[in-house]
Structure formats: structure tokens, C-alpha cells
Amino acid sequence: MQRPLDHVRGTLHPVITAGDWREALPDSAPMHFAKPFGSRHSACLLKGIQLMTDSLYPEVLPPKKPGRFGNRATPRAFVIASDPQYPxxxxxxxxxxxxxxxxxxxxxxxxxEQYASIASYRASLGGxxxxxxxxxxxxAYGHAWQRGxxxxxxxxxxxxxxxxxxGNHDYKNNIDDTLNNAxxxxSVLDLINHHQQLVDTMHLSISENDLQTGYDGSLAYSMSFGRVRLIQLNNEPTYKVRFSSGLPWPLQRNHDFNITSSLDWLEVQLKESYRHGQVTLVNxxxxxxxxGDRQERQRFRSMLQHYRVNAxxxxxxxKEAGHFSSAGSYSTYLSGSASQETYLLAELSDDADFLTIKCVRNNNWSSAEVLDRIKLY
Structure with a gap:
């Protein structure tokens, strides 16, 4: 999908070389939260958000201290892509x-070509x-031949x-628009089957009886990679819908889906990430x-600022890979698509103080454009 032309782009910052993340930091390590990168819309956004922050989160939290959670190692970088959207x-x-x-x-x-490029980038950092x-x-439409x-x-x-x-092409657009909502x-079952045994927590409960399986939750999930917590919210955090799939035949199993907002679940994750001093990356x-309505949207933005989300x-x-917007303490970045040969890199610095966001164009990661250099602590 093409973005209207009134979006916000950020300024460029010097390259910072990624390397091994130092797992142990001294207690005296400096602690500063990420600062917003200026844009012609930032003042309006920040003013509105600050009003909500005062009412929803009157206590200002201190900057996070560097910390970690779980048993996974902290990687040197993350790759963020989107929209393969075959065909x-x-x-x-x-x-x-x-x-x-x-x-x-x-x-x-x-x-x-895009995922071969990503594999090449990973190989350059060890695999x-x-x-x-x-x-x-x-x-494009969740059809079996496309997913296959x-x-x-x-x-x-x-x-x-x-x-x-x-995304919207995986489930939202296909409800009551494909045979039997298949x-x-x-698409939902693919997500559940791939992640259920991999992630730390998923916002999902499953109930079964003889002829029906029920799925309740936003399908959002979270994983901790040492110093970094990676959160996935799917299409968007206020999306809610109910739909079913099944045929009126004897012994035919039906699937009933109640997709809910992820906002309450998200707040629990952000609190925990803040408490452990993790870098928080929301997807x-x-x-x-x-x-969602205006109140839900403002709650999301206020929540991310309050718990010091980093990106x-x-x-x-x-067609709009790069910096999208800034809202207080965090910025939003777009990865583009496989069709446009773009994706993002998020690289951690050796001293554990910075996260560098880069945009890869033409699937050429060796000449990636630096979008931002975010101070983490």
C-alpha cells in the first residue's frame, strides 16, 4: 500500500558500527532515555500525548537501568522486514x-532475493x-496456494x-471475503503453529470440545533476547473482530475466532520490560x-512513552521505507516490502548505549542508509 505524502521523515545520523553486545555493564553506566527526532508534526503530537500522559500516567518513571531477562543471549542485531505479500x-x-x-x-x-539478502547479512554476523x-x-489474500x-x-x-x-492482507481483508473464511x-493458524512453542508468551487462549475449537485473544506475542524484548502486535493493537470457519456437515470441526485488542496485554509486557531494564522494540x-477510537490510540502512545519504549x-x-514519525520518546520506522526490495536493520553498539536503525534498499545491506542512532540508557 502506498502512504499519503504527508508522512514524516527523520534526520540522518552518523554510522555506528555494530559489534558484540557486552552483557555486563558497570552500575555507574550512564542512563538516558531516547530523545525524539524532530519533525514538523512532532510538536503537535507531543503536545497531545503529554496531556494524556499527565492524566493516564501521572508518575514519571526514571530512566531504565541496563538489564536483561530470560535465558537467550543478546544478539548483535535484529532484521525487520514486512510485506512479502505473495504474489x-x-x-x-x-x-x-x-x-x-x-x-x-x-x-x-x-x-x-530479499530473504537471500537477509540470510547473507546474518551470515556476516555469525549466522x-x-x-x-x-x-x-x-x-495477498491468505489462499493456500499463496501460503504454500x-x-x-x-x-x-x-x-x-x-x-x-x-497484516490486513492476512486476515482482516479476508473475513467474509473468502470461501468459509479459509x-x-x-493465516491465523499458521501464526499460532509457528510461534506457540517458540515465544515466551502469546495473548491467546484455546478451548476445544468435540466439534469446535475456540481461539480468544489478540495473537500478540513477546520474546526476550537478553537485553532486548521483542513484541509483536500483528495488524494493529486496537483491532477486534469475531469470525468463524466451518461447514454445516456432520462431524465437521468448526473454528471460532475472537480477536481482541492487545492494549491490556501490552501494558503488562511493557511494565515487565521496564522493570528488567530491557530495550523494548514494538512491532x-x-x-x-x-x-480503535481516539482514546485507544492515545492510550497506546502514552503507554509507550511512559514505559520508555525505544522504537x-x-x-x-x-513504497515508504524509512522514518515514519516521532512521538515523544520513540520513533516509528517502516520496512517497506519485498516488492520494493527494502527492509530494516537494528544494530546494537559495543558499549550497550546505542541502537542504530538502518534502511536497506535494493536488498543491498552493505550500503544501508542510517536513519537514526538512538541512545538507550
Whole structure:
């Protein structure tokens, strides 16, 4: 999807070289939270958010002390991609029709090239220990033939330690728009099946009886990689919907989905991350145009500022890779799409004080553009 032209871009900052994260820091290490990067919209956003912060979170939390949580090592970097969206192509981004055989072949090639590039970047830092997050729109419509291409392609190149969320093309757009809601159903089940045994916590409860399985929750999940907590909110944190999939045949199993807001669950995660002194990276698909009302949107922004979230990553707008907006103590960055050959890198500094956000264009990570250098503590 193409973003309207009134979005905000950030300023460039010097390159900081990524290296091994030092797990032990002295107690006297400096503690400063990330500062917003200026934009012509920031003052308006910050003014509105500060009013909500005063009412929702009257106590100002002190800066985090460097800490960690869980048994996983802290990686040197993270890769953030989005929108493989098979079978999407540059012509699809421009609203142009293509013969399906040409479209499908080109989309497959673009996805393979992007994830081969990501695999090359990981290999340069030692291999699959570098986590990869894919922020939604895995396919165009959730059809079995589309999912049967994109997931094996990604698996072939990334092997392990990769995670994904759902975007509007995975479930929202397909409810009551595909036969038996199969596109939305199977996209949700793919997410559950891939992550349920990998992540630390998932906002999901499953209930079963003889002929029905019920799924209740936002499907959001969280993982701690030592000093870093990675949170995935799927399409957007206020999205809510109920849908079912099943046929009125004897002994036919039905699936009932109650997708809820992730805001309450998210606050628990942010509190815990703050308490442990972790760097907090929030992921979702749509950076704006949410279903929730103004109060829900303001609660989200106030919450992220209060608990000192360090960065937000999103997709959705294929042609708009880079800095999207700043809101108080954190900025939002877009990864673009496989069709536009863009993705993001988040690299940790040797001294544990900085996170450098880079944008990879033309799938060439060796010449990635530095977007921001965020002071973490």
C-alpha cells in the first residue's frame, strides 16, 4: 500500500558500527532515555500525548537501568522486514495488471532475493543467531496456494530464529471475503503453529470440545533476547473482530475466532520490560488508520512513552521505507516490502548505549542508509 505524502521523515545520523553486545555493564553506566527526532508534526503530537500522559500516567518513571531477562543471549542485531505479500510485484504496488504467470514468477523471485539478502547479512554476523521479524502481509489474500509458496521460501533462506505477524492482507481483508473464511482462518493458524512453542508468551487462549475449537485473544506475542524484548502486535493493537470457519456437515470441526485488542496485554509486557531494564522494540503492521477510537490510540502512545519504549517498527506502506514519525520518546520506522526490495536493520553498539536503525534498499545491506542512532540508557 502506498502512504499519503504527508508522512514524516527523520534526520540522518552518523554510522555506528555494530559489534558484540557486552552483557555486563558497570552500575555507574550512564542512563538516558531516547530523545525524539524532530519533525514538523512532532510538536503537535507531543503536545497531545503529554496531556494524556499527565492524566493516564501521572508518575514519571526514571530512566531504565541496563538489564536483561530470560535465558537467550543478546544478539548483535535484529532484521525487520514486512510485506512479502505473495504474489505482489512493483506493478501491483502501482495498481497495474499483469499476466498471472509473470506476476507469480516475479513475486517469487523478489521474495527469494530479499530473504537471500537477509540470510547473507546474518551470515556476516555469525549466522542464524540474528533474529528476523516480518511485520505482516505474508500473502495477498491468505489462499493456500499463496501460503504454500511464501512460507517454504522464507524457511529455505532463514532456517530458524525468524518470526512474523499478521497484516490486513492476512486476515482482516479476508473475513467474509473468502470461501468459509479459509484465508483468514489458515493465516491465523499458521501464526499460532509457528510461534506457540517458540515465544515466551502469546495473548491467546484455546478451548476445544468435540466439534469446535475456540481461539480468544489478540495473537500478540513477546520474546526476550537478553537485553532486548521483542513484541509483536500483528495488524494493529486496537483491532477486534469475531469470525468463524466451518461447514454445516456432520462431524465437521468448526473454528471460532475472537480477536481482541492487545492494549491490556501490552501494558503488562511493557511494565515487565521496564522493570528488567530491557530495550523494548514494538512491532506491528499498520502504523496508522487503526480501527480503535481516539482514546485507544492515545492510550497506546502514552503507554509507550511512559514505559520508555525505544522504537516501533511497521510495514503496510510498500513504497515508504524509512522514518515514519516521532512521538515523544520513540520513533516509528517502516520496512517497506519485498516488492520494493527494502527492509530494516537494528544494530546494537559495543558499549550497550546505542541502537542504530538502518534502511536497506535494493536488498543491498552493505550500503544501508542510517536513519537514526538512538541512545538507550
Amino acid at each position: 505482489w510485484t512493483p506493478a501491483s504496488d502501482d495498481g497495474e495488471e499483469q499476466p498471472s504467470n509473470i506476476r507469480d514468477r516475479l513475486s517469487r523471485e523478489l521474495i527469494a 542464524t543467531g540474528i533474529p528476523v521479524m516480518i511485520n505482516g502481509d505474508m500473502t 509458496v511464501v512460507y517454504p521460501l522464507i524457511q529455505e533462506h532463514l532456517k530458524e530464529n525468524y518470526y512474523f505477524g499478521l 484465508g483468514a482462518r489458515d 506491528l503492521h499498520q502504523p496508522d488508520e487503526w480501527d 516501533v517498527f511497521a510495514g503496510h506502506y510498500h
